[in-house]
Amino acid sequence: MSIKPVSGPHVVAVRSVDSIMRKVIYALLPATAWGIFIFGWPALYLCAVTIFSAVLFEAVCLKLKGVAAAPYLRDGSAILTGLLVVMTLPPWAPWWIGVVGAAIAIILGKQVYGGLGQNVFNPAMLARVALLISFPIEMTTWVNVKPILLGPGIMESLSITFSGLSDLDGVTGATTLGAVKTGFSVHQTLPGLLHDYSAILAFIGWERGSLGETSTLLILLGGLWLIRDGIIKWQIPASLLLSIALLSSLFHLIDSQHYLGPWVHLNSGAVMLVAFFIATDYVTSPNTPVGQVIFGAGCGALIFIIRSWGGYPEGTGFAILLMNAVTPLIDHYIRPRIYGRYRNGKPIDVS
Amino acid sequence: MLALFENPRLRGGIHAEEHKTETSGVPIALDMPLPKKLYIPVQQHVGKPAEPLVKVGEKVLKGQLLAYSQGTISAPVHAPSSGLIADVLDFPAPHPSALPIRTIVIETDGLDQWTPIQKPDDPLALAAEEICALVGAAGVVGLGGAVFPSAVKLDLGRKNKIHTLLINAGECEPYLTCDDRLMQERASEIVTGIRLMLRGMGAPEATVGIEDNKPEAYLAMREACAEFTNINVVQVPTRYPMGWDRQMLRYLTGREIPADGRATDIGVVIHNVATAHAVYRAVCLNQPLITRVVTVSGSAVAKPQNVEVLIGTLISEVLDFCLVDKSRVARLIMGGPMMGDALPISEVPVVKACNGILALSEQDIEIPEVKPCIRCSTCITACPVGLLPLEMASRIRANQLDAAVDLGLKDCINCGSCSYVCPSNIPLVHYFKFASGELYKRQQMDHKSEQTKRLMDDRTQRMERIRLEQEAEARRVMEARAARAREQELAKQQAQQAQQSISEAGNKATAEEVQ
Numbered sequence: 001m002s003i004k005p006v007s008g009p010h011v012v013a014v015r016s017v018d019s020i021m022r023k024v025i026y027a028l029l030p031a032t033a034w035g036i037f038i039f040g041w042p043a044l045y046l047c048a049v050t051i052f053s054a055v056l057f058e059a060v061c062l063k064l065k066g067v068a069a070a071p072y073l074r075d076g077s078a079i080l081t082g083l084l085v086v087m088t089l090p091p092w093a094p095w096w097i098g099v100v101g102a103a104i105a106i107i108l109g110k111q112v113y114g115g116l117g118q119n120v121f122n123p124a125m126l127a128r129v130a131l132l133i134s135f136p137i138e139m140t141t142w143v144n145v146k147p148i149l150l151g152p153g154i155m156e157s158l159s160i161t162f163s164g165l166s167d168l169d170g171v172t173g174a175t176t177l178g179a180v181k182t183g184f185s186v187h188q189t190l191p192g193l194l195h196d197y198s199a200i201l202a203f204i205g206w207e208r209g210s211l212g213e214t215s216t217l218l219i220l221l222g223g224l225w226l227i228r229d230g231i232i233k234w235q236i237p238a239s240l241l242l243s244i245a246l247l248s249s250l251f252h253l254i255d256s257q258h259y260l261g262p263w264v265h266l267n268s269g270a271v272m273l274v275a276f277f278i279a280t281d282y283v284t285s286p287n288t289p290v291g292q293v294i295f296g297a298g299c300g301a302l303i304f305i306i307r308s309w310g311g312y313p314e315g316t317g318f319a320i321l322l323m324n325a326v327t328p329l330i331d332h333y334i335r336p337r338i339y340g341r342y343r344n345g346k347p348i349d350v351s
Numbered sequence: 352m353l354a355l356f357e358n359p360r361l362r363g364g365i366h367a368e369e370h371k372t373e374t375s376g377v378p379i380a381l382d383m384p385l386p387k388k389l390y391i392p393v394q395q396h397v398g399k400p401a402e403p404l405v406k407v408g409e410k411v412l413k414g415q416l417l418a419y420s421q422g423t424i425s426a427p428v429h430a431p432s433s434g435l436i437a438d439v440l441d442f443p444a445p446h447p448s449a450l451p452i453r454t455i456v457i458e459t460d461g462l463d464q465w466t467p468i469q470k471p472d473d474p475l476a477l478a479a480e481e482i483c484a485l486v487g488a489a490g491v492v493g494l495g496g497a498v499f500p501s502a503v504k505l506d507l508g509r510k511n512k513i514h515t516l517l518i519n520a521g522e523c524e525p526y527l528t529c530d531d532r533l534m535q536e537r538a539s540e541i542v543t544g545i546r547l548m549l550r551g552m553g554a555p556e557a558t559v560g561i562e563d564n565k566p567e568a569y570l571a572m573r574e575a576c577a578e579f580t581n582i583n584v585v586q587v588p589t590r591y592p593m594g595w596d597r598q599m600l601r602y603l604t605g606r607e608i609p610a611d612g613r614a615t616d617i618g619v620v621i622h623n624v625a626t627a628h629a630v631y632r633a634v635c636l637n638q639p640l641i642t643r644v645v646t647v648s649g650s651a652v653a654k655p656q657n658v659e660v661l662i663g664t665l666i667s668e669v670l671d672f673c674l675v676d677k678s679r680v681a682r683l684i685m686g687g688p689m690m691g692d693a694l695p696i697s698e699v700p701v702v703k704a705c706n707g708i709l710a711l712s713e714q715d716i717e718i719p720e721v722k723p724c725i726r727c728s729t730c731i732t733a734c735p736v737g738l739l740p741l742e743m744a745s746r747i748r749a750n751q752l753d754a755a756v757d758l759g760l761k762d763c764i765n766c767g768s769c770s771y772v773c774p775s776n777i778p779l780v781h782y783f784k785f786a787s788g789e790l791y792k793r794q795q796m797d798h799k800s801e802q803t804k805r806l807m808d809d810r811t812q813r814m815e816r817i818r819l820e821q822e823a824e825a826r827r828v829m830e831a832r833a834a835r836a837r838e839q840e841l842a843k844q845q846a847q848q849a850q851q852s853i854s855e856a857g858n859k860a861t862a863e864e865v866q
Contacts, residue, residue, distance in 0.1 A: 007781040009689040009767035010682060010709075010716050011367060011525065015729075015774045017722050071720065117723040282727040287739060336737040338759045339362075339597060340610035345759075347610040350617050 017116075021076035023231050027222035028083055028277065034218050035211040039091035040148045041157030043211050047086050049161070050098035054082025054106050061111035077116055081105050084124035084277065087212025088270060088317075089131075092143040092172075095162050097135060101127040121324045122284045125274075129317040142175050142208040175208050176268045180260060181313040189257040194264070202267040213270045223276025232280040235292040236299075240275045241266060243300030251308065259308060270316040271303065278316075284324045291327075291334035299323045360602045363735035364590040365768045367525045367689070369564060373655040374648050375528040379536060380658045383672050389431050389457045389663030390442050390700040391417060396492040397499045398424030403455055409436045412466035414639050417455050420487070426500040427490045429639035430466075431661035434459040445666065445685050445699040447692045454700070457663070474635045475546060479509055482551035482634055489633030490640045490703075495519060495594065495623035496686060498704045501630065507613075508552035508620040516549055516557040517603065517614075520572075520624035521587065521594030523562060524687025527707045529644040530624050532657045534561070534568035537628060538575035544627035545582055547634050552620060556581040559624065560599045564589040591689060592766040596621040598735050610762060625706070645669065645701060651679040651710040660701050666708055667697040675710045682716050684709040689767045722775035730769035730779060736762050740769035740779045747786045752793070755786055763787075 036043045058078035062069035072078075085101045108130075109123030110116070132139045152160060174182065176197060183193040201207055205215025213219075226232045244265050251259035265271065270278075279285060279299050286295050299319050306315025337343050394400035401418035405411060411430040420427045437458040441451035471477060477485075487502030508516070522530040534541060545557050559576070561569045563586040576582040587593055587602055597608050600619060608614050614621050625644065632638045641662050648655040653674035660669055666685070670677070677697075684691040685705050701708075730740035738759045746755040760783060769779045 006682075006693050007778065007784050008684075008691055008693075008765075009771045009780065010684055010691065010693065010711060011688045011771070012718050012776060013365070013367070013772050013774075015772070016719060016776070017725055017774045020725075020727070020774055071722075075722065115723065117725045282725050287726065287728040287731050287741070331742075335739060335758075336731065336734075338610065338737045338762050339601075339735070340607050340612070341762070347612065348607055350609055350612065 040151035050086035051082035239296030494625035544631035
């Protein structure tokens with residue numbers, strides 16, 4: 001009966017980092033499967049390439065760092081990062097986009113800071129923004145919806161992903177946000193610009209867009225499941241979605257010809273994915289409930305600002321990175337009140 | 352703003368696996384055989400250790416005073432059974448260090464013969480001061496684990512204006528059911544104890560808070576209190592650490608005790624429910640605190656139950672009584688699994704603070720490997736105090752203790768909620784205890800260097816004074832010598848002058864004579 005001196009508690013809860021990561025991956029699977037279903041085999045190949053390279057880069061970095069790689073690879077964080085990167089990519093993007101994206105996310109986004117839990121910026125968003133700036137053509141080529149069985153076959157798809165698409169014009173088009181932005185630049189106005197927009201199809205996800213971002217419904221379900229399981233808290237998604245909804249409603253009411261309504265904002269681009277899976281990233285978001293509300297609202301406001309007045313049709317990546325940069329500041333100023341003290345740290349005065 | 356969504360009365364906390372059913376349905380065992388030897392440490396309370404007044408070889412009776420209270424915050428200890436004083440020595444304490452402390456050893460004679468006792472005729476008619484004095488003389492201390500002398504608390508309550516006596520029957524630690532069983536079996540005695548405490552403090556009413564996982568105890572207490580309208584029994588949610596007195600107070604009254612103050616500052620005194628029972632025995636039966644109910648549980652225990660144990664019984668004997676398979680014990684804990692202390696050996700005595708003995712096997716305490724912090728902030732949600740455990744730990748890891756103190760390290764109650772929920776299994780409490788230890792060490796060092804500096808300064812001053820004195824003395828001697836020399840010189844001159852004048856006069860005379 002040898003006992004080394006240990007401090008309590010002598011029992012622990014069963015939840016572990018591995019199980020958290022696993023659950024987040026499960027929550028993302030329906031939306032990813034949907035993306036593969038509507039965009040075909042190339043989407044599946046891109047997923048495989050990106051996730052595989054993310055794990056590979058993680059292993060190489062850990063090896064260089066001189067730590068045992070296995071326990072860190074087992075925690076699933078590299079798979080999750082790879083999955084999030086590929087979900088934000090155009091579904092028919094060439095294979096090297098996935099590899100470069102995974103490299104940016106894992107090496108520059110995570111490991112240079114010291115690995116799991118140390119990064120300042122969300123790795124997936126860093127990769128997305130870097131790719132968007134570096135490879136604007138590849139990153140804005142949106143393939144039409146064509147379910148897996150009607151689209152190119154298994155072998156043909158291999159050549160799409162691995163040696164590029166020869167004729168793009170026939171099978172691609174603009175996303176809703178892109179089309180609206182282009183329309184505004186040639187002085188078209190709103191109701192007309194959305195003539196072939198279907199509110200319900202956008203909600204289900206039957207539209208052009210990034211691989212895993214189109215289906216509001218499935219992402220929402222995955223996110224709500226995570227909230228129910230206590231993996232993420234409601235503060236960030238709620239405040240983010242609410243701030244976009246409020247701002248877009250306000251401006252849509254003021255000028256409905258030049259500002260999209262809340263439904264279009266919430267159902268297009270990466271808003272849902274960002275609200276439930278990116279902004280809620282533990283490492284890069286504030287610690288306290290109040291801080292999280294500020295963070296979420298800030299993300300929502302920035303997304304709306306960039307979409308409405310910025311140069312890019314979609315602003316989620318930039319919004320997240322900007323708010324990531326503010327997170328340490330929020331955490332410095334927003335702290336919980338300590339028992340028996342006022343917020344400023346002075347003991348409660350009862351006399 | 353978020354205060355709207357968060358129950359302000361119930362912050363943080365966790366719900367661990369309870370493991371209470373193993374013992375909560377089994378009656379308290381009263382038939383533990385009398386040990387051959389009892390080891391009674393003279394310090395079983397907060398404050399100064401008691402001073403032994405018995406001699407080796409002396410015969411003592413059960414309940415006889417062994418060591419008397421020293422100073423204002425202290426408590427006496429009594430003989431748990433009759434026998435001979437075998438020794439007064441340093442014996443391992445029930446503490447993670449098992450460092451020896453002063454202990455009185457009684458060799459029991461098996462007669463278990465009481466010292467003559469005078470019971471008061473009507474205990475509830477006693478004056479407040481008398482009740483406090485009886486409680487103090489019986490060595491009653493807080494039995495929830497804090498072991499603060501109860502009489503001191505009662506006196507404090509009498510001096511301040513108290514509107515509520517809060518009886519803490521939360522018993523939020525997993526496994527422990529000693530208070531639960533006590534309430535189920537001896538509710539009326541507890542209620543008498545509460546009434547005595549109210550009288551002792553001159554307080555109008557009492558509230559008993561019981562976690563809602565103890566419905567039988569709640570019903571028993573309700574029934575026992577039925578005729579006393581000034582004692583309310585209420586159920587509180589089962590959420591560790593509800594038994595932290597300040598948490599229960601906040602839940603029941605919505606008020607918080609100032610960080611630098613005591614419960615009496617807001618007109619409340621908090622006592623443990625087992626303490627109320629000890630008060631009943633001390634006043635109504637005039638029996639000192641020589642036994643306590645201990646929960647013996649854990650998966651290495653074949654017969655988990657609550658046992659009324661004589662203070663001073665070796666834990667190893669209690670384990671034997673409950674049929675513990677010692678080869679399966681991976682960790683022995685005094686107290687609950689959240690805040691209890693791991694004991695390195697079982698040959699240590701049961702003391703007044705010991706509410707549970709847990710013999711946990713390997714699978715109970717299996718803690719997976721530690722991973723890096725992913726800043727999930729679950730620890731912040733779990734902290735009942737409102738601290739940022741993850742930030743504090745990162746500061747401590749970087750050896751920035753002052754930054755950790757700024758974040759509220761000194762407000763930490765070491766409840767372990769943060770460590771319990773951490774998905775990376777970071778031993779947060781360990782960090783905080785380490786940092787507190789370092790701070791204490793630093794304080795001692797500062798104190799020491801201050802003392803050294805003071806001594807050095809004193810010495811320099813003293814040396815300077817001596818030097819000045821010596822110089823003055825030397826100067827005085829020199830001056831005196833110089834003065835003496837001058838005097839001698841003067842005298843010499845005068846003598847010469849005189850000589851000269853004489854010789855001149857002589858010469859004159861001679862010359863005259865010659866002429």
